[in-house]
Amino acid sequence: MTVRTRIAPSPTGDPHVGTAYIALFNLAFARQHGGKFILRIEDTDQSRSTSESEQTILDSLRWLGLDWDEGPDVGGEYGPYRQSERRDIYAKYAQQLLDQGNAFRCYLTADELDVIRNSRREQGLPAAMHQSALTLSDQEVAKRQAAGAPFVVRMQIPTEGSCEFEDMLRGKIEIEWSMVDAQILLKSDGMPTYHLANVVDDHLMKITHVLRGEEWINSAPKHQLLYKYFNWNMPTLCHMPLLRNPDKSKLSKRKNPTSILYYKRMGYLPEGLLNYLGRMGWSMPDEREKFSRAEMFENFDIQRVSLGGPIFDQTKLSWLNGLWLRENLNTAEFAREYQKWALNPQYLMQIIPLIQQRVETFSDVAPLASFFLSGMLDLNEEDFKHKSLELAEIRKILQFTVWSLDTQTAWDKDSLYTLLKQLADTMQLKIRDLLSPLFIAIAGTSQSVSIMDSMSILGPDMSRARLRHALNILGSPSKKEAKRWDKEYKALQP
Numbered sequence: 168m169t170v171r172t173r174i175a176p177s178p179t180g181d182p183h184v185g186t187a188y189i190a191l192f193n194l195a196f197a198r199q200h201g202g203k204f205i206l207r208i209e210d211t212d213q214s215r216s217t218s219e220s221e222q223t224i225l226d227s228l229r230w231l232g233l234d235w236d237e238g239p240d241v242g243g244e245y246g247p248y249r250q251s252e253r254r255d256i257y258a259k260y261a262q263q264l265l266d267q268g269n270a271f272r273c274y275l276t277a278d279e280l281d282v283i284r285n286s287r288r289e290q291g292l293p294a295a296m297h298q299s300a301l302t303l304s305d306q307e308v309a310k311r312q313a314a315g316a317p318f319v320v321r322m323q324i325p326t327e328g329s330c331e332f333e334d335m336l337r338g339k340i341e342i343e344w345s346m347v348d349a350q351i352l353l354k355s356d357g358m359p360t361y362h363l364a365n366v367v368d369d370h371l372m373k374i375t376h377v378l379r380g381e382e383w384i385n386s387a388p389k390h391q392l393l394y395k396y397f398n399w400n401m402p403t404l405c406h407m408p409l410l411r412n413p414d415k416s417k418l419s420k421r422k423n424p425t426s427i428l429y430y431k432r433m434g435y436l437p438e439g440l441l442n443y444l445g446r447m448g449w450s451m452p453d454e455r456e457k458f459s460r461a462e463m464f465e466n467f468d469i470q471r472v473s474l475g476g477p478i479f480d481q482t483k484l485s486w487l488n489g490l491w492l493r494e495n496l497n498t499a500e501f502a503r504e505y506q507k508w509a510l511n512p513q514y515l516m517q518i519i520p521l522i523q524q525r526v527e528t529f530s531d532v533a534p535l536a537s538f539f540l541s542g543m544l545d546l547n548e549e550d551f552k553h554k555s556l557e558l559a560e561i562r563k564i565l566q567f568t569v570w571s572l573d574t575q576t577a578w579d580k581d582s583l584y585t586l587l588k589q590l591a592d593t594m595q596l597k598i599r600d601l602l603s604p605l606f607i608a609i610a611g612t613s614q615s616v617s618i619m620d621s622m623s624i625l626g627p628d629m630s631r632a633r634l635r636h637a638l639n640i641l642g643s644p645s646k647k648e649a650k651r652w653d654k655e656y657k658a659l660q661p
């Protein structure tokens with residue numbers, strides 16, 4: 168048997184360090200067994216998937232040296248490797264399940280489902296619903312069918328007992344069927360959900376081992392059942408521990424930068440970041456902290472993964488990256504790498520148009536551009552002094568801005584302007600006043616080039632990190648204050 172593993176990112180946002188971490192372990196496992204590593208794009212959620220996101224995910228994983236043997240851009244025997252191009256395949260398998268009686272059409276509308284859910288909650292019944300809770304009378308089904316009403320295809324779930332499956336790291340896991348939903352397999356637009364597409368593709372792409380994040384454990388019973396319905400062998404499952412913030416909560420962009428683009432912009436070497444990801448829950452047999460990708464693969468053993476949630480700590484990452492920068496590059500290499508990082512034409516061509524009109528000599532450039540080549544800025548309370556805004560108000564502006572940017576996905580300058588103008592209006596502030604502390608937080612000075620352009624070039628995670636950093640300098644809200652602000656902020660939302 169040839170070992171085949173895969174990473175299956177959904178292209179719905181910035182490339183996440185968690186994706187790189189899971190990819191690394193899949194690649195290490197495949198290489199250790201002389202197997203293949205596949206990249207598959209799971210873009211069945213058409214409303215959230217974008218081709219830009221797909222491209223940055225591919226670029227970022229490749230930047231880290233996580234090369235795949237088969238994928239949408241390199242091809243392979245089992246393509247297409249993008250799920251949106253495999254629609255007909257899923258429809259065929261959904262039909263097979265319907266024919267076998269392992270799935271059913273569900274005509275319930277969203278409102279009807281809400282009513283059922285609420286009444287189950289009131290009766291203290293489990294949230295997971297099986298077919299019995301989701302069926303309309305035969306007559307009603309016939310009526311809706313005749314009228315061409317939209318429907319979804321759901322899977323049948325056993326009414327009793329429990330599901331048992333093996334996990335490479337966790338051993339036997341048992342989950343009662345009463346906890347498992349009659350999962351939607353095909354949506355009303357004919358697109359499959361993750362569960363159907365994932366199982367069908369893992370089978371057709373001959374995946375032998377599925378190493379994925381532990382958030383998918385609860386999906387395993389559904390997947391196992393689907394394999395059984397299709398009479399296919401299930402790949403071996405391995406649920407990796409999730410990366411955590413230093414406070415042990417699940418790594419999230421609200422507390423920590425999670426985008427690989429941030430770590431690139433921050434000036435980490437791919438070797439340093441990859442080495443650190445290799446340390447997440449795993450260690451070398453001799454416990455050494457610094458090791459290359461090749462050394463990791465040579466010594467890889469999945470059983471050395473420990474399940475205690477690995478903490479993704481930027482301070483530790485910086486320390487490790489420092490070793491790589493100081494020990495692995497000679498002066499010429501350092502200069503070349505720095506030039507590639509800071510002075511590459513692609514980055515310069517974003518910055519120069521903002522700066523050219525403001526200078527008299529080349530020596531004016533570096534001071535104006537330095538914040539584009541920095542990490543967190545060296546600021547203090549004095550820097551934020553404003554003629555009419557009190558410190559408390561400035562802190563509130565920073566906090567409200569962070570909150571509104573947390574949910575913002577479009578990151579071009581016009582979208583950012585619309586968002587911040589709206590925030591200023593609802594806070595009854597002049598846009599100039601709202602932007603004033605943002606200038607200091609993002610660029611270190613109120614005399615900087617356009618703040619919207621700057622944020623859009625620096626990207627979401629770097630912008631948010633600088634705003635949070637500024638808030639820390641001025642004093643993060645106390646628990647009481649945060650509660651009060653949260654209420655105020657929510658009241659401002661349309």
Ligand code: GLU
Pocket residue numbers: 174175176177209361365378379380383
């Ligand atoms: N598309 C899923 C994700 O974004 C893949 C999960 C899996 O590996 O099965 O995480």
